[in-house]
Amino acid sequence: xxxxxxxxxxxxxxxxxxxxxxxxxxxxxxxxxxxxxxxxxxxxxxxxxxxxxxxxxxxxxxxxxxxxxxxxxxxxxxxxxxxxxxxxxxxxxxxxxxxxxxxxxxxxxxxxxxxxxxxxxxxxxxxxxxxxxxxxxxxxxxxxxxxxxxxxxxxxxxxxxxxxxxxxxxxxxxxxxxxxxxxxxxxxxxxxxxxxxxxxxxxxxxxxxxxxxxxxxxxxxxxxxxxxxxxxx
Amino acid sequence: xxxxxxxxxxxxxxxxxxxxxxxxxxxxxxxxxxxxxxxxxxxxxxxxxxxxxxxxxxxxxxxxxxxxxxxxxxxxxxxxxxxxxxxxxxxxxxxxxxxxxxxxxxxxxxxxxxxxxxxxxxxxxxxxxxxxxxxxxxxxxxxxxxxxxxxxxxxxxxxxxxxxxxxxxxxxxxxxxxxxxxxxxxxxxxxxxxxxxxxxxxxxxxxxxxxxxxxxxxxxxxxxxxxxxxxxx
DNA sequence: CGAATTTATTGATCGAGAGCAAAGACCTAA
DNA sequence: TTAGGTCTTTGCTCTCGATCAATAAATTCG
Numbered sequence: 001x002x003x004x005x006x007x008x009x010x011x012x013x014x015x016x017x018x019x020x021x022x023x024x025x026x027x028x029x030x031x032x033x034x035x036x037x038x039x040x041x042x043x044x045x046x047x048x049x050x051x052x053x054x055x056x057x058x059x060x061x062x063x064x065x066x067x068x069x070x071x072x073x074x075x076x077x078x079x080x081x082x083x084x085x086x087x088x089x090x091x092x093x094x095x096x097x098x099x100x101x102x103x104x105x106x107x108x109x110x111x112x113x114x115x116x117x118x119x120x121x122x123x124x125x126x127x128x129x130x131x132x133x134x135x136x137x138x139x140x141x142x143x144x145x146x147x148x149x150x151x152x153x154x155x156x157x158x159x160x161x162x163x164x165x166x167x168x169x170x171x172x173x174x175x176x177x178x179x180x181x182x183x184x185x186x187x188x189x190x191x192x193x194x195x196x197x198x199x200x201x202x203x204x205x206x207x208x209x210x211x212x213x214x215x216x217x218x219x220x221x222x223x224x225x226x227x228x229x230x231x232x233x
Numbered sequence: 234x235x236x237x238x239x240x241x242x243x244x245x246x247x248x249x250x251x252x253x254x255x256x257x258x259x260x261x262x263x264x265x266x267x268x269x270x271x272x273x274x275x276x277x278x279x280x281x282x283x284x285x286x287x288x289x290x291x292x293x294x295x296x297x298x299x300x301x302x303x304x305x306x307x308x309x310x311x312x313x314x315x316x317x318x319x320x321x322x323x324x325x326x327x328x329x330x331x332x333x334x335x336x337x338x339x340x341x342x343x344x345x346x347x348x349x350x351x352x353x354x355x356x357x358x359x360x361x362x363x364x365x366x367x368x369x370x371x372x373x374x375x376x377x378x379x380x381x382x383x384x385x386x387x388x389x390x391x392x393x394x395x396x397x398x399x400x401x402x403x404x405x406x407x408x409x410x411x412x413x414x415x416x417x418x419x420x421x422x423x424x425x426x427x428x429x430x431x432x433x434x435x436x437x438x439x440x441x442x443x444x445x446x447x448x449x450x451x452x453x454x455x456x457x458x459x460x461x462x463x464x465x466x
Numbered sequence: 467c468g469a470a471t472t473t474a475t476t477g478a479t480c481g482a483g484a485g486c487a488a489a490g491a492c493c494t495a496a
Numbered sequence: 497t498t499a500g501g502t503c504t505t506t507g508c509t510c511t512c513g514a515t516c517a518a519t520a521a522a523t524t525c526g
Contacts, residue, residue, distance in 0.1 A: 072378075074466055080381060082382075093371065095371050100375065101378070124360045127357045127363065130356075130360065130367070131363075135328060137374060141326075142333070144381060145305075145334070148381055149305050151426065152384045153311045185504065185505095192385075193386060194484090197506085199504095203505095233307055233308040388513095389512075427514090428513075428514060429475095430476085430514075430515080431513055434513090449521095449522085450521075450522075468526095470523100470524080470525075471522100471523080471524070472522080472523070473522070474519100474522080475518105475519080475521080476517100476519075476520090477518080478517085480514080481511105481514075482512100482513095482514090483511095485508105485510075485511090486510095487508085489504105490506090491503080492504085493500100494499105494501075494502095495498100496498090
């Protein structure tokens with residue numbers, strides 16, 4: 001479906017000249033380019049809050065660089081990270097007027113910020129844009145559905161293996177075996193529905209079974225993708 | 234957001250006369266009515282497969298009556314129910330050409346079946362329809378995100394309480410305290426990421442703490458909604 | 467209607483992952 | 497460079513929910 005969205009975006013005629021800062025990065029975020037192009041660039045430092053839970057939902061964002069986590073908190077400290085947004089991902093879609101989760105910068109990041117009202121009013125006259133928005137939303141739904149299966153039915157090893165393969169696939173177009181982890185163990189744990197200790201132990205186990213190597217805590221080498229895929233099932 | 238979708242639907246001008254069988258039920262499924270109206274009625278018996286995993290995705294469905302489960306299987310027997318679709322819910326949205334899960338009738342049910350190609354080609358010229366489709370998709374995303382939090386971070390009691398309140402809310406517009414469970418314990422377990430035994434035990438516990446009553450296995454009386462809401466948090 | 471079969475409940479035990487604690491690795495700053 | 501953080505790993509114990517097993521209730525069918 002990235003292909004479909006990209007095609008739609010490519011076929012659009014753009015009325016206004018592109019802001020230079022965005023145009024130069026256009027190639028790297030095809031599916032969301034039509035949306036990003038309508039926005040302005042904003043930057044956030046590590047751990048900065050982009051928006052909080054239950055705030056007015058006025059903007060949609062597209063990641064230009066860096067990583068963002070989308071999370072929900074439960075009364076007590078418990079936190080669930082719904083998804084990590086990487087370069088080219090869009091977030092902040094809402095039908096209601098208030099946000100249902102918070103968004104925070106995992107690493108330094110640059111985002112394109114687009115006014116929701118502008119986006120949706122343009123989409124009314126521009127069916128290609130409407131379709132692009134639908135595709136982006138749908139991609140999110142797919143991700144959430146896969147995440148659901150992982151949280152409901154997979155073991156710790158399966159969860160970690162799935163996570164690593166997914167991150168590797170999304171981080172780099174080529175199948176590089178060395179993967180950089182932009183997020184902390186706590187972030188990974190809150191994404192996978194585990195504790196930091198279990199994430200750490202599981203990584204050690206996978207290293208023991210030669211599926212991965214851990215040259216440093218934020219760098220993982222996928223040594224045996226098939227072993228991981230077997231766990232991913 | 235049902236209000237938004239309903240408003241959009243109400244404002245549409247419909248070119249073709251409505252099939253009588255669908256028109257008579259129109260009032261009960263406002264948000265999805267615009268979609269349902271374009272389809273034909275099909276019926277399924279209990280446990281019948283509506284479509285399987287990885288089949289051509291040619292149709293979108295709207296539930297007219299009965300309940301449908303959307304599920305995914307993991308190599309071995311493990312099953313995750315992504316969602317239960319009740320009257321007025323739409324399912325079968327895909328961007329790819331193949332389905333990513335299966336859909337089965339939980340109870341006898343009647344559905345409106347709509348050709349995807351027709352739906353999307355009409356949406357190109359009809360921005361209100363496009364918006365209605367986006368809203369329906371987005372409602373699914375919301376549901377999946379709440380489900381994610383439940384599976385990742387909630388205890389068995391919290392999961393069951395959340396499920397009961399959600400089902401009660403969706404089953405009936407008025408706050409009826411008696412809720413009929415259309416699905417088996419196995420279905421509930423596979424939705425909540427638990428086992429049938431744990432679901433059963435948890436219901437017994439909730440009965441013990443006077444939060445609910447269980448006159449029969451498929452009928453639940455919500456005796457203390459606040460106690461349940463406290464668990465739902 | 468009662469026998470057969472499926473579905474739900476309850477009990478007893480087990481184990482994956484949580485929780486707690488301590489040690490080790492890694493940053494950052496002075 | 498060292499001192500003071502933070503983040504990660506590892507060990508030990510405990511708990512919640514899974515698993516195995518046996519009834520009990522509900523449904524189906526002859």
